[in-house]
Amino acid sequence: MPTESKRFDVANAARLDAPERLEFLPPAEVMAALAIQPNDSIADIGAGTGYFALPMAGLAPNGAVYAVDAQDGMLDLLRKKITTEKNIHLVHAEGDSTSLKAASCSLALLANIWHEFEDHGRIVAEVKRILKPGGRVAILDWRPDVERVAGPQLDHRLPAEDAMRALANAGFSAIRSSNIGLYSWLVQASFGGV
DSSP, X not given: OBOTTTSOXXXXXXXXXXXXXXXXXXXXXXXXHHTOOTTOEEEEETOTTTTTHHHHHHHOTTSEEEEEESOHHHHHHXXXXXXXXXXXXXXXXBTTBOOOOTTOEEEEEEESOGGGBSOHHHHHXXXXXXXXXXEEEEEEEEOTTSOOSSSSOGGGOOOHHHHHHHHHHTTOEEEEEEEETTTEEEEEEXXXXX
Protein backbone atom coordinates (compact mmCIF):
# COMPACT_ATOMS: atom_id res chain seq x y z
CA MET A 1 0.00 0.00 0.00
CA PRO A 2 1.33 3.48 -0.76
CA THR A 3 2.30 5.87 1.95
CA GLU A 4 -0.68 8.24 2.21
CA SER A 5 1.59 11.30 2.27
CA LYS A 6 3.01 10.24 -1.12
CA ARG A 7 -0.23 9.14 -2.83
CA PHE A 8 -1.31 11.51 -5.60
CA ASP A 9 -4.46 13.28 -4.43
CA VAL A 10 -7.54 13.00 -6.65
CA ALA A 11 -8.17 16.68 -5.87
CA ASN A 12 -5.21 17.40 -8.17
CA ALA A 13 -6.38 15.09 -10.96
CA ALA A 14 -6.57 17.93 -13.50
CA ARG A 15 -2.75 17.99 -13.47
CA LEU A 16 -2.76 14.46 -14.90
CA ASP A 17 -4.49 15.73 -18.04
CA ALA A 18 -2.71 19.08 -18.33
CA PRO A 19 -1.51 19.93 -21.86
CA GLU A 20 2.09 20.38 -20.69
CA ARG A 21 2.16 16.76 -19.57
CA LEU A 22 1.83 15.75 -23.23
CA GLU A 23 5.09 17.60 -23.81
CA PHE A 24 7.18 16.20 -20.95
CA LEU A 25 5.73 12.66 -21.00
CA PRO A 26 4.26 11.94 -24.46
CA PRO A 27 2.00 8.87 -24.32
CA ALA A 28 3.06 7.90 -27.85
CA GLU A 29 6.69 7.64 -26.73
CA VAL A 30 5.72 5.40 -23.83
CA MET A 31 3.44 3.28 -26.05
CA ALA A 32 6.27 2.76 -28.56
CA ALA A 33 8.61 1.64 -25.77
CA LEU A 34 6.01 -0.83 -24.44
CA ALA A 35 5.51 -2.50 -27.87
CA ILE A 36 1.89 -3.38 -27.07
CA GLN A 37 0.36 -6.15 -29.16
CA PRO A 38 -3.32 -6.33 -30.30
CA ASN A 39 -4.10 -9.30 -27.99
CA ASP A 40 -2.32 -8.04 -24.87
CA SER A 41 -4.06 -8.15 -21.51
CA ILE A 42 -2.66 -5.21 -19.59
CA ALA A 43 -2.83 -4.18 -15.94
CA ASP A 44 -2.43 -0.41 -15.66
CA ILE A 45 -1.69 -0.25 -11.95
CA GLY A 46 -2.31 3.25 -10.64
CA ALA A 47 -4.27 4.14 -13.78
CA GLY A 48 -5.42 7.52 -12.51
CA THR A 49 -7.51 9.33 -15.10
CA GLY A 50 -6.47 6.99 -17.92
CA TYR A 51 -3.49 8.85 -19.37
CA PHE A 52 -2.00 5.51 -20.44
CA ALA A 53 -5.02 3.19 -20.17
CA LEU A 54 -6.87 4.89 -23.02
CA PRO A 55 -4.06 4.70 -25.61
CA MET A 56 -3.19 1.16 -24.50
CA ALA A 57 -6.80 0.10 -25.08
CA GLY A 58 -6.54 1.38 -28.65
CA LEU A 59 -3.35 -0.61 -29.24
CA ALA A 60 -4.78 -3.82 -27.77
CA PRO A 61 -8.26 -3.94 -29.37
CA ASN A 62 -8.47 -7.72 -29.05
CA GLY A 63 -7.15 -7.74 -25.51
CA ALA A 64 -8.07 -6.01 -22.28
CA VAL A 65 -6.83 -3.13 -20.16
CA TYR A 66 -7.48 -3.41 -16.43
CA ALA A 67 -7.34 0.14 -15.08
CA VAL A 68 -6.48 -0.44 -11.42
CA ASP A 69 -6.69 2.46 -9.01
CA ALA A 70 -7.30 2.70 -5.26
CA GLN A 71 -9.19 5.97 -5.54
CA ASP A 72 -12.82 5.87 -6.65
CA GLY A 73 -12.53 9.51 -7.74
CA MET A 74 -9.82 8.64 -10.28
CA LEU A 75 -11.88 5.76 -11.67
CA ASP A 76 -14.93 8.03 -11.92
CA LEU A 77 -12.92 10.51 -14.00
CA LEU A 78 -11.66 7.73 -16.25
CA ARG A 79 -15.16 6.27 -16.63
CA LYS A 80 -16.33 9.61 -18.06
CA LYS A 81 -13.59 9.52 -20.70
CA ILE A 82 -14.34 6.05 -22.02
CA THR A 83 -16.12 6.30 -25.34
CA THR A 84 -15.28 3.54 -27.80
CA GLU A 85 -12.75 1.70 -25.61
CA LYS A 86 -14.93 -1.23 -24.61
CA ASN A 87 -11.90 -3.27 -23.57
CA ILE A 88 -11.12 -1.10 -20.51
CA HIS A 89 -12.19 -2.63 -17.22
CA LEU A 90 -12.12 -0.43 -14.11
CA VAL A 91 -10.76 -2.12 -10.98
CA HIS A 92 -10.94 -0.45 -7.58
CA ALA A 93 -7.95 -1.90 -5.70
CA GLU A 94 -4.53 -1.15 -4.28
CA GLY A 95 -1.52 -1.80 -6.49
CA ASP A 96 -0.15 -4.49 -4.20
CA SER A 97 -3.48 -6.36 -4.06
CA THR A 98 -5.14 -5.79 -7.44
CA SER A 99 -7.81 -8.55 -7.18
CA LEU A 100 -6.96 -9.56 -10.78
CA LYS A 101 -6.79 -13.27 -11.56
CA ALA A 102 -3.44 -15.02 -11.33
CA ALA A 103 -1.60 -15.33 -14.65
CA SER A 104 -4.14 -13.08 -16.39
CA CYS A 105 -1.94 -10.32 -17.84
CA SER A 106 0.75 -10.20 -20.49
CA LEU A 107 1.90 -6.74 -19.36
CA ALA A 108 1.75 -4.77 -16.13
CA LEU A 109 2.42 -1.03 -16.19
CA LEU A 110 3.16 0.89 -13.00
CA ALA A 111 3.32 4.54 -14.04
CA ASN A 112 4.40 7.18 -11.54
CA ILE A 113 3.52 5.12 -8.48
CA TRP A 114 6.80 3.34 -7.64
CA HIS A 115 7.87 6.23 -5.39
CA GLU A 116 4.57 6.02 -3.49
CA PHE A 117 5.19 2.49 -2.18
CA GLU A 118 7.35 1.72 0.84
CA ASP A 119 7.22 -2.08 0.35
CA HIS A 120 8.38 -2.70 -3.21
CA GLY A 121 8.56 -6.43 -2.55
CA ARG A 122 4.79 -6.59 -2.10
CA ILE A 123 3.97 -4.80 -5.34
CA VAL A 124 6.53 -6.83 -7.31
CA ALA A 125 5.04 -10.04 -5.84
CA GLU A 126 1.58 -8.91 -6.97
CA VAL A 127 2.89 -8.18 -10.47
CA LYS A 128 4.44 -11.67 -10.62
CA ARG A 129 1.14 -13.18 -9.48
CA ILE A 130 -0.94 -11.54 -12.22
CA LEU A 131 1.54 -12.02 -15.08
CA LYS A 132 1.22 -14.87 -17.54
CA PRO A 133 4.36 -16.96 -18.20
CA GLY A 134 6.63 -14.75 -20.29
CA GLY A 135 4.74 -11.65 -19.20
CA ARG A 136 6.37 -8.25 -18.97
CA VAL A 137 6.43 -5.46 -16.43
CA ALA A 138 7.12 -1.79 -17.10
CA ILE A 139 7.79 0.61 -14.25
CA LEU A 140 7.82 4.30 -15.14
CA ASP A 141 8.62 6.95 -12.59
CA TRP A 142 10.22 10.34 -11.99
CA ARG A 143 13.97 10.80 -12.30
CA PRO A 144 15.63 12.07 -9.12
CA ASP A 145 18.45 13.71 -11.07
CA VAL A 146 16.45 16.46 -12.79
CA GLU A 147 15.08 19.67 -11.38
CA ARG A 148 11.53 19.53 -10.10
CA VAL A 149 9.59 21.09 -12.98
CA ALA A 150 6.74 18.64 -12.43
CA GLY A 151 6.03 15.60 -10.32
CA PRO A 152 6.72 14.78 -6.70
CA GLN A 153 9.31 16.55 -4.64
CA LEU A 154 12.86 15.34 -5.26
CA ASP A 155 13.22 13.54 -1.93
CA HIS A 156 10.23 11.30 -2.82
CA ARG A 157 11.79 10.19 -6.12
CA LEU A 158 13.78 6.98 -6.47
CA PRO A 159 16.42 5.99 -9.02
CA ALA A 160 15.66 3.41 -11.69
CA GLU A 161 18.27 1.15 -10.09
CA ASP A 162 15.91 0.59 -7.13
CA ALA A 163 13.26 -0.86 -9.45
CA MET A 164 15.85 -2.89 -11.35
CA ARG A 165 17.18 -4.39 -8.11
CA ALA A 166 13.68 -5.24 -6.83
CA LEU A 167 12.83 -6.97 -10.11
CA ALA A 168 16.12 -8.90 -10.20
CA ASN A 169 15.60 -10.04 -6.60
CA ALA A 170 12.14 -11.33 -7.59
CA GLY A 171 13.48 -13.40 -10.49
CA PHE A 172 12.67 -11.11 -13.41
CA SER A 173 15.04 -11.18 -16.38
CA ALA A 174 15.95 -9.10 -19.43
CA ILE A 175 15.87 -6.05 -17.14
CA ARG A 176 16.65 -2.80 -18.91
CA SER A 177 16.31 0.88 -18.16
CA SER A 178 16.04 4.00 -20.27
CA ASN A 179 15.10 7.61 -19.82
CA ILE A 180 11.79 8.56 -21.37
CA GLY A 181 10.15 11.92 -21.84
CA LEU A 182 11.91 14.83 -20.16
CA TYR A 183 11.80 13.79 -16.51
CA SER A 184 11.15 10.05 -16.29
CA TRP A 185 12.83 6.66 -16.36
CA LEU A 186 11.35 3.41 -17.65
CA VAL A 187 12.42 -0.01 -16.41
CA GLN A 188 11.17 -3.08 -18.27
CA ALA A 189 11.60 -6.78 -17.52
CA SER A 190 10.19 -10.23 -18.27
CA PHE A 191 9.09 -13.02 -15.98
CA GLY A 192 8.99 -16.77 -16.58
CA GLY A 193 9.08 -18.71 -19.81
CA VAL A 194 6.86 -18.38 -22.84
